Amino acid sequence: IAGITQAPTSQILAAGRRMTLRCTQDMRHNAMYWYRQDLGLGLRLIHYSNTAGTTGKGEVPDGYSVSRANTDDFPLTLASAVPSQTSVYFCASSLSGRVETEKQFFGPGTRLTVL
Amino acid sequence: GQNIDQPTEMTATEGAIVQINCTYQTSGFNGLFWYQQHAGEAPTFLSYNVLDGLEEKGRFSSFLSRSKGYSYLLLKELQMKDSASYLCAVVDSNYQLIWGAGTKLIIKP
Numbered sequence: 602i603a604g605i606t607q608a609p610t611s612q613i614l615a616a617g618r619r620m621t622l623r624c625t626q627d628m629r630h631n632a633m634y635w636y637r638q639d640l641g642l643g644l645r646l647i648h649y650s651n652t653a654g655t656t657g658k659g660e661v662p663d664g665y666s667v668s669r670a671n672t673d674d675f676p677l678t679l680a681s682a683v684p685s686q687t688s689v690y691f692c693a694s695s696l697s698g699r700v701e702t703e704k705q706f707f708g709p710g711t712r713l714t715v716l
Numbered sequence: 717g718q719n720i721d722q723p724t725e726m727t728a729t730e731g732a733i734v735q736i737n738c739t740y741q742t743s744g745f746n747g748l749f750w751y752q753q754h755a756g757e758a759p760t761f762l763s764y765n766v767l768d769g770l771e772e773k774g775r776f777s778s779f780l781s782r783s784k785g786y787s788y789l790l791l792k793e794l795q796m797k798d799s800a801s802y803l804c805a806v807v808d809s810n811y812q813l814i815w816g817a818g819t820k821l822i823i824k825p
Contacts, residue, residue, distance in 0.1 A: 643720060643803070643815030644759070660812075691758060701746040701807045702766075707758035 605708035624692030632698030633675040651698035720816035744809025
């Protein structure tokens with residue numbers, strides 16, 4: 602693989618179910634991010650990780666959790682999905698997490714529908 | 717509150733020039749990014765500005781005025797493949813990246 606991959610590509614989920622969105626990068630980037638993108642709104646940061654073993658909360662963390670056991674993987678878990686979590690989810694990475702200077706590389710996204 | 721304003725949609729003609737504006741009101745400023753996002757795809761990096769002035773990169777240029785809280789992306793010699801959304805994002809004083817909702821650019825032959 603080259604870059605960032607996400608799985609699944611799309612998913613329809615019943616409300617109340619647990620779901621994990623997967624994200625893997627092979628660029629050896631230290632920093633990784635999860636965003637959601639909703640129509641008419643800018644990308645909103647859910648959680649981030651500046652290095653393996655550490656995570657932080659973004660703008661909209663409620664209802665989501667993440668882990669960073671190694672450099673390559675950064676899964677996002679919805680413990681009990683609700684319809685307001687219907688969105689397109691993007692995983693991204695950057696070299697060291699210096700947001701003010703580094704461009705971010707994005708995965709292809711996961712389109713999630715919660716019914 | 718923090719705010720990034722961009723026009724929702726613009727239309728331009730193939731071969732022409734278009735300017736996409738971005739104004740921001742944020743708690744401080746530590747840099748501004750432009751990304752391109754084709755429909756159904758991931759955003760990809762276009763340009764970065766931190767000092768006032770113009771940054772040129774091929775057919776694309778980006779301008780920044782920090783005193784006016786204003787940036788624009790200039791696309792020259794438009795091609796059909798430039799049909800996409802263009803996202804403006806500002807790094808605030810807390811080193812948070814604040815994203816605009818994006819401008820959908822439609823190119824007509």
